[in-house]
Amino acid sequence: MAKGKRGPSSSPSPSTIKSHQVVRTIDKESTDTPKLNLADGAALKRALDEAATSAVLEAGYQEDQSVSNLKIGFSLITCAFAALAQFYPQKYPNNWIILVICVLGYLAGTAVLNFYVAGREGDAFMFTKRRKGLGHELRISSRMPRYSEWYTMVISSSNDPNRDDVSMRSSVTKYFDSAGGLASDVLQGDVSKLLNDWEHQRKRL
Amino acid sequence: MEAVRRLLKDQYQELVSLNFRGLLLQGTNLGLVVTSALIIWRALILITGSESPVVVVLSGSMEPGFFRGDILFLYQSNAPVRTGEIVVFKLDHRKREPGHDDIPIVHRAVTVHEREPGGMINILTKGDANRENDLVGGIYDGIQWLNKQHVMGRVVGYLPYVGQVTLIMNDYPKVKYALIGLLGLFIFTSKE
Numbered sequence: 061m062a063k064g065k066r067g068p069s070s071s072p073s074p075s076t077i078k079s080h081q082v083v084r085t086i087d088k089e090s091t092d093t094p095k096l097n098l099a100d101g102a103a104l105k106r107a108l109d110e111a112a113t114s115a116v117l118e119a120g121y122q123e124d125q126s127v128s129n130l131k132i133g134f135s136l137i138t139c140a141f142a143a144l145a146q147f148y149p150q151k152y153p154n155n156w157i158i159l160v161i162c163v164l165g166y167l168a169g170t171a172v173l174n175f176y177v178a179g180r181e182g183d184a185f186m187f188t189k190r191r192k193g194l195g196h197e198l199r200i201s202s203r204m205p206r207y208s209e210w211y212t213m214v215i216s217s218s219n220d221p222n223r224d225d226v227s228m229r230s231s232v233t234k235y236f237d238s239a240g241g242l243a244s245d246v247l248q249g250d251v252s253k254l255l256n257d258w259e260h261q262r263k264r265l
Numbered sequence: 266m267e268a269v270r271r272l273l274k275d276q277y278q279e280l281v282s283l284n285f286r287g288l289l290l291q292g293t294n295l296g297l298v299v300t301s302a303l304i305i306w307r308a309l310i311l312i313t314g315s316e317s318p319v320v321v322v323l324s325g326s327m328e329p330g331f332f333r334g335d336i337l338f339l340y341q342s343n344a345p346v347r348t349g350e351i352v353v354f355k356l357d358h359r360k361r362e363p364g365h366d367d368i369p370i371v372h373r374a375v376t377v378h379e380r381e382p383g384g385m386i387n388i389l390t391k392g393d394a395n396r397e398n399d400l401v402g403g404i405y406d407g408i409q410w411l412n413k414q415h416v417m418g419r420v421v422g423y424l425p426y427v428g429q430v431t432l433i434m435n436d437y438p439k440v441k442y443a444l445i446g447l448l449g450l451f452i453f454t455s456k457e
């Protein structure tokens with residue numbers, strides 16, 4: 061079980077984390093204190109993913125939000141079809157053509173959205189832009205099977221299929237104490253090590 | 266009760282911890298759920314050909330077949346209405362007069378006059394539990410017969426009791442707002 065050390069050296073300086081780039085405002089206090097239910101695998105994985113995201117940002121990478129933006133864009137277009145169908149001034153049966161267009165448009169939008177999420181995003185929870193001196197966009201994904209204690213994190217190239225992935229696998233018992241609190245500095249250490257592996261692998265090739 | 270309060274508090278904490286991007290993501294999530302319900306309704310309208318494919322029985326005039334709170338599934342077709350069929354009709358002309366509703370009524374067709382084969386049909390309806398047909402009972406309110414344009418569809422299926430929720434929400438609007446609010450909160454703060 062992890063015993064985290066907290067001190068001024070491990071808290072992020074305000075300039076390295078830009079809060080508008082991640083989904084939740086990052087506050088060192090709040091990420092450490094909420095006690096998670098250790099039986100809830102999904103919540104544990106989410107907490108690990110979020111802590112890993114902030115660790116990657118802290119290592120100097122910038123988040124690439126284009127995938128997320130495209131998702132939002134597709135969703136809004138799909139919702140627009142539904143809004144058109146809802147607010148069109150004619151009643152049935154005069155408006156049946158519009159209804160057909162909107163229903164088909166909505167189905168198409170939903171299909172595109174699902175294919176895009178499944179294909180591009182997959183199990184990734186973060187994308188990064190190129191870092192100065194390293195020239196690759198990263199795709200950071202994680203896997204944790206249901207009822208399993210093993211959390212696997214994979215860093216791969218976002219656009220170059222020739223690059224090998226680097227991955228690490230540890231038990232969640234390494235990061236959570238028995239009360240359900242997350243020791244984010246332990247995770248941060250592992251994430252930094254994984255990032256190092258990735259960067260050194262690139263240089264070798 | 267304590268668990269419920271804790272759950273609500275957790276969801277609220279979730280909500281306030283989001284920044285703009287998070288709100289946008291969760292908002293589009295909520296939008297997709299809501300719009301999917303709307304689109305399903307529109308698709309049902311197209312499939313069944315009826316402007317209101319699912320209705321709730323509001324009165325007891327069709328007992329013991331249909332009770333207040335049952336859900337009915339309608340289907341509209343070009344086949345002419347025949348006696349014995351249960352139809353749902355709406356009296357458009359009533360809406361134009363203030364104080365009169367045009368709520369859909371579900372009754373059985375008891376008399377059908379067809380002027381010429383395939384031509385215009387006049388329909389007289391009666392609720393199974395009513396003593397008189399709808400013309401004598403004053404329901405038609407000015408017209409003598411129903412025609413095709415009044416009929417919203419034929420009843421093709423039903424679900425008992427499920428519509429009670431709709432009736433409760435109609436009678437007590439606060440329940441409706443509370444339910445919708447809670448549903449929205451949970452969808453908005455769900456992390457999937």
